[in-house]
Amino acid sequence: MAIVKSGWLHRQSTILRRWKKNWFDLWSNGRLVFYNDQQRRDMEDEIHMRVDCINIRNANACRDLTPPDGKSKDSLLQIVCRDGRVISICADSADDALAWSMALQDARVNTIWRECTTSSTLCSTDGLLGRWTAVCSCLHLSLSRALHFRC
Incomplete structure (x- = not known):
């Protein structure tokens, strides 16, 4: 980052x-x-x-x-x-x-990018609804528009 x-x-x-x-x-x-x-x-x-x-x-x-x-x-x-x-x-x-x-x-x-801690792959949100697009094997959650993630 x-x-x-x-x-x-x-x-x-x-x-x-x-x-x-x-x-x-x-x-x-x-x-x-x-x-x-x-x-x-x-x-x-x-x-x-x-x-x-x-x-x-x-x-x-x-x-x-x-x-x-x-x-x-x-x-x-x-x-x-x-x-x-x-x-x-x-x-x-x-x-x-x-x-x-x-x-x-x-x-x-703009779109938020986060680097996963267990791989070098990037994951992103769609930028509008806060939904995660899984580009890697991480579990991504959206709770009350607050973004949380764990690898």
């Missing part, structure tokens, strides 16, 4: 609403993981874009959100999750925010 995009972004904390710098990795299987540092020692949280995300808001669509000092409103993004969470992030520039938005949107709508 490969990293599609990674870098520093500001993330607004959920309780105090303070902006904090986090290292973000977007993986080819659609997982967005953020850490306290670039060495990836302390994971803050993880979102599976295809499963958890229902919308990505850009710039002015980020209602009632003020960017960190020195950043423009065009640098803002919000990831709206099925469980009601809204992850507010801010890039260093409008161009960087656009690049992140495109990568996140792509991860949200």
